[in-house]
Amino acid sequence: MRTVDGAPLSLVDVRRWIRINASIFHARKIDILNPGPVASAWPEWLALANELQVRLSLRSDCTAAPGDLNALREAGLFDAFLCPSSADAPHLDSWMEACKAAALPLRMQLQAPYAAPRDPAALAERFAEAGGVAMNLAVLDPFLNKASCRDRAEAEASVAWMNALATAAAARETEVNLIGWPPALIDEANRVHALNRAQFFEDHQQYLRRPFELAAALHHRGPIRARIALAMIQSRHTLLKNAIDTKILPWLMNRPWLYARVMAWHKLTRHGWPFHDAPRPVADPLFDYDPAERGAYDVEAVRRLLPGLAIEADDAPARHVRPQQPKYYDAVDAERVAVHEGYAALARQANDIITNRPWDARIGPFEYGTDDGHYAQLEGAVEWHSVTNSEKVSWPLTTIEPPCTVSVTFGGGVAEYIGFSFGRHGKILCPMEETRHRITLHVASDGHYVLLRDGVAVRPTELEGEHQAPLRLPDRLELRLSVWNIDKTIYSQFVDIWRGDYVLPPRAGRPKYSVLIVNTKYARRLQAVLRCLAHQQDFDLGFVEVIVCYVPGVDATDDLIDSARATYPELNILRSPFTEQYIRSKGFIINESLRMVSGEWVVLLDADTLLPPRFFAAVDAVEAGRDFIAPDGRKLLPADVTARILMGELEPWRDWDALLKGPGELRLRESHGVPIGFCQCVRAACFDKVRYLELDHFEGSDMQFGLAMRRAFGKETRLTGLPALHLDHGGSQWYGTQKHF
Numbered sequence: 001m002r003t004v005d006g007a008p009l010s011l012v013d014v015r016r017w018i019r020i021n022a023s024i025f026h027a028r029k030i031d032i033l034n035p036g037p038v039a040s041a042w043p044e045w046l047a048l049a050n051e052l053q054v055r056l057s058l059r060s061d062c063t064a065a066p067g068d069l070n071a072l073r074e075a076g077l078f079d080a081f082l083c084p085s086s087a088d089a090p091h092l093d094s095w096m097e098a099c100k101a102a103a104l105p106l107r108m109q110l111q112a113p114y115a116a117p118r119d120p121a122a123l124a125e126r127f128a129e130a131g132g133v134a135m136n137l138a139v140l141d142p143f144l145n146k147a148s149c150r151d152r153a154e155a156e157a158s159v160a161w162m163n164a165l166a167t168a169a170a171a172r173e174t175e176v177n178l179i180g181w182p183p184a185l186i187d188e189a190n191r192v193h194a195l196n197r198a199q200f201f202e203d204h205q206q207y208l209r210r211p212f213e214l215a216a217a218l219h220h221r222g223p224i225r226a227r228i229a230l231a232m233i234q235s236r237h238t239l240l241k242n243a244i245d246t247k248i249l250p251w252l253m254n255r256p257w258l259y260a261r262v263m264a265w266h267k268l269t270r271h272g273w274p275f276h277d278a279p280r281p282v283a284d285p286l287f288d289y290d291p292a293e294r295g296a297y298d299v300e301a302v303r304r305l306l307p308g309l310a311i312e313a314d315d316a317p318a319r320h321v322r323p324q325q326p327k328y329y330d331a332v333d334a335e336r337v338a339v340h341e342g343y344a345a346l347a348r349q350a351n352d353i354i355t356n357r358p359w360d361a362r363i364g365p366f367e368y369g370t371d372d373g374h375y376a377q378l379e380g381a382v383e384w385h386s387v388t389n390s391e392k393v394s395w396p397l398t399t400i401e402p403p404c405t406v407s408v409t410f411g412g413g414v415a416e417y418i419g420f421s422f423g424r425h426g427k428i429l430c431p432m433e434e435t436r437h438r439i440t441l442h443v444a445s446d447g448h449y450v451l452l453r454d455g456v457a458v459r460p461t462e463l464e465g466e467h468q469a470p471l472r473l474p475d476r477l478e479l480r481l482s483v484w485n486i487d488k489t490i491y492s493q494f495v496d497i498w499r500g501d502y503v504l505p506p507r508a509g510r511p512k513y514s515v516l517i518v519n520t521k522y523a524r525r526l527q528a529v530l531r532c533l534a535h536q537q538d539f540d541l542g543f544v545e546v547i548v549c550y551v552p553g554v555d556a557t558d559d560l561i562d563s564a565r566a567t568y569p570e571l572n573i574l575r576s577p578f579t580e581q582y583i584r585s586k587g588f589i590i591n592e593s594l595r596m597v598s599g600e601w602v603v604l605l606d607a608d609t610l611l612p613p614r615f616f617a618a619v620d621a622v623e624a625g626r627d628f629i630a631p632d633g634r635k636l637l638p639a640d641v642t643a644r645i646l647m648g649e650l651e652p653w654r655d656w657d658a659l660l661k662g663p664g665e666l667r668l669r670e671s672h673g674v675p676i677g678f679c680q681c682v683r684a685a686c687f688d689k690v691r692y693l694e695l696d697h698f699e700g701s702d703m704q705f706g707l708a709m710r711r712a713f714g715k716e717t718r719l720t721g722l723p724a725l726h727l728d729h730g731g732s733q734w735y736g737t738q739k740h741f
Contacts, residue, residue, distance in 0.1 A: 007223050011041050015048055016230045017215075022052040024233065025211045026462050028332050031057045031081055033143060033219075037064040038072075046075040055332060057081050057107075061144070062089040069102040079105035079133075079330070085144060086110075087117040096130035105330065109136035110165075112305060113149045113158040120161060124168035133328045134205055135169050137162050139180035139302055142216035152308025159306065163187045175328040177205065182297045182311050196297050204333050210464070346450035347457040348595060350442030353405045355575035359496035361398070368395045368481075368495075381412070381491035384483060393421050394481040397495055401476050402443040405498040408481060411436035413490030417461055419451065421482035426470050429482060430458045445501065447472035455552065455577055511572065512543040513616060514599035514684070516590060519548055519607035520583050523555040525727050526607040528645050528652070530560070534568040535653035538617040541570045547596050549576040549589045586677070587692035587701045594687055602687070604680040604702075609634070610645075610725040611679065613653040618719050619681060627683045628709045628716040630675035633668035633723040635660055642728040652725060659725060666723065675709075675716050677702025679724050686713060 003009070009017075014032065021027040032045065038058070049056045055078035060066070062084040069077070080099050084092050087110055099106040108127060117123075127135065149155040166176045167190060176193040178186055179200055186194055201209040214233075218226040303311055365382045369375045373392045376383040386392055400406070410418045410432065419429035420441050428441060430453050440452040449472075450457050460469035463484070481492055515533065519526045526548070533546060550557040558575075565573055576593040590604065601623065605611070612618070612631070619629055637645070641663065644650045652659060660666075670676070680702070690708045693701040710716065 003219055003222060003226065005222070006035075009223050009226060011044070013223070013227050013230055014041070014045065016234065018045060018048055018054070018056070019052065020230060020233055021211050022049075022054045024464055025208055026464070027054065027208055027211060029055045029057060029078060029330075031059040031207075033059045035061045035063060038067055042072055042077070043075050046072065046077060050076050059083055060095060061085065062091045062095050065091050066095045066098040069098050069104055073102045073104050077104065078332075079107060082106065082108045083141070083144060084110070085146060087114065087123055093126065096126060096132070100130040103131070106130055106132045107134045107136075108132060109138055109141065111138050111141040111144050111146055112162065113146065113154065114161045115149075115154065115158075117161050120165035121168045124165060124172055124174065127169065128172040128174055132174055133330075134175040134177070135165075136177045136179055136206075137166060137181070139305060140298065143219055146305075148305045149307060155306035155309050159185050159309070163190055166190045166193055173326070175205065175326060177203070179206075180297060180302070182299060182302060184311060185302075185306075185309070204329075205327065343450045343457045343459075346442055346444060346448065347452060349444075350405055350440055350450060350452055351455055351577055352574075352596065353442065353498050354407050354440055354496075355577055357498060359407075360499045361497040363397050363495040363497070365492075365494070368397055370394050378491075381493045384413075384486055384490050384492065385488070386486040387488075389416070389485040391421075391427075392483050392486060394492070397479045397481070398497065399476060399478055400497060400499070402447055402449075402473060403445040403499075403501045404477075405440065405442045406479060406495065407438060407440040408495045409436065409438045409493040410483070411491055411493070414487040415483045415490050416485035417463070418483050418490075419460070419481075421480040422473065422477050426473065427463070427482055428460045428469055429463070429484065430461055443473050443477075447474065449473055511545040511599040513545070513601045513603055513619070514597040515544060515546045515603040515605055516593055516597065517546065517548050517605050517607050518586050518589050519550045519557055521555050522607040522729070523557045523560050524646050525729065526557065527560055527564075528727065529605070529607055529610060530564045530568070530571070530573070532610045532613075532652055534564070534571045535613065535651075536611075536616050537613045537653070539614075539620070542572075544616065545572040545574060545599060547574045547576050547593055549578065549593045551583050552577050554583065585694060587694040590692045591694065594684075597684055600684055602682050602684050604677060604682065606678045608727040608729055609678045610652050610727065612719075612722045612724065613656055615719075615722065618722055622717055622719070626717045627686050627713040628675070629681040629719065630716050631679050631719050631722050631724045633666065633670065634678055634726045635723055636665040636667065636726045637728055638663050639728045639730070645727065656725075660723070668723065669718070671703055671706075674703060674706040676706055678726060680706065680709075682709065 018030060018032075021030045030049070034042075038060075042058070046056055056076070057079050058072070058077060059081040060083070062082055069080070080095065082092065082095055096106065098104075106127070124135075149158060162178070162181070163186065166178060167187070170176045170190075170193065176190075177195050178190060178193045179195045180197070181194060183191055183194060195203060195206070200206050201212070206212075214229075218229060221229070299311055303309070365380060366377050369377060369382060370384055371393050374385040376385075382394070384392055406420065412435070414435060415432045417429040418432050418437065418439055419427065420439075421427050428449070428451055430439065430451055433453075437453050438455070440455075441449060442452070443449040451460050452458070462469050479495075481495070483490060483492075517526065517529065530546065533544070534541070536544070548557065548561060552558055561573055561575060564571070574596060576589075576596055578589055578592075582588055594602070601619070615631075623629065637659065641650070641659070645652060650659070686709065690705065690712050692705050695701050706716075
């Protein structure tokens, strides 16, 4: 509200500053610096903030009495941030009392040096009683000028007082942040509260880097220069249609030599176009931080402020405080953290839908094009063209209502960001890291959503000057595709849409047995396993579901599941896909896939193990009162017999007895008699007590699971005379081999 010389900004410029923070920097909370008495314009500013869906905090220097804050709180004031020049400021206590009376959350910042300050323990107690939630002790504050200490004794006293106040405040469960203090000046017990410059901008309790640095720069300019700067920032982000792609690009494409030169220039300038900056992502202190980033302290400034102290530069890697230090989360941050934590559940729902349910509607390449740009509709994709680094959007594709799921593949080119647009009020985007991505948006019935890139949840990217990614989506959405900063061309394929919540495919009744198969690089053997399951005898397959746990793309499992579903519609087959980082983590895959299980029993089955034709009938005969059932052992088939099964020359459900009597090694009750992972039949309720070990390899986890089951539920029941068949795979390859694609 005022510059460093005390000159006030106009009320219009303050409103402009609020709009810039909300719409360009995507700040969800804004501090308004209010020196002296509380400005009469606060109700007007709060009304604007409510309109823009941001929260305002009153930052006061405590040089005047606060008055009654109840009216401002009722109008939407979020909290108060007290930044007096001294802990002995005459109105500091009255501000704390007014905040307490109005039930207004209270933050405070005190800047060094601390000359003749009040008792640290008493101040910490007073602050906590007033409802204080966070206290900053800062070396430097660009919005407050203070004289340096006169000598070393005064500097040492300031450091000692800082450490005493930090200790006292932390003991009262107040969040404490020591901003800009070199570690050498901080007591060992207080170093958990330290924030260097990098950490300051990574901490959700502090400020976003770009608006903070801009505010500091404007604070040291006059009101006229500040007004010009604010107007320029707003005009830079004014929505203008780019005529280059709309008008000039089609003309260029008919002139190959000129077009080639323009494309070469575009490749060199697409990240810094002379007429328009490339889109800049907005960092989010709640989720974007790099614990290994090297921090920095302004050692020279500290030496000037605190003369006579031995202070050395500290370039040790920054330790981000979030894992160690208790943090305060206000209502805005708490809601966003809760939404972020719900991504995992929404991501599982999204993957269930796109892998286990046919789409309800498909929009083909001949049904849509792009607005304000050149495009070509091809047989399998829409080709997007651009020579600018701005956004390109598709035609409106359809109107959808949550709950819903939308999925599309972008490929054949490079762009900065890809995703979906719901008008100017909502862009849900993610970076394009490879030349091909499948992007999926899953929206729950309450409007909360998750964005997936290749099946993995990613936090939506927000761009400066564009509307932020909403926390929730409305009840009706006009769907478009959105692509930013295309490098010449990119392609989008069919847009698939699922409507409604996810439900399992219809079946005769609730399954009794859930067969969970971990398959990594064993697609050919998995085909034989599924054929055996589909030919179970003396048993209704309506009581069986098969959950295939796999990593898409490492073999032909996706295509195999499609074929098996078409060939054996009576066998309910579900997909449980994982990313490649879990390709050897059998325990993790099993434990996560248990969420999909709906049967009373879980049959843990390897992708190279064939069950006897009457397996489920045999389990049915003995399962009453049992918790753990296993086959009698397994017959290891030789390579030539395995080959005949894989080629379809032998059908195990018909040739079972001959296969048991033929060549191969019969292993009855191996591994000291403990049922191991090739086939373990477990009552589903047992997993509430016993889980698989989550190792980064397959070896040992199934043996340990068998032992844990025995300890928890007693010895297993064996299906006497019914061993399984184990297909050869060229040695002990626990997670598949390259040659078995």
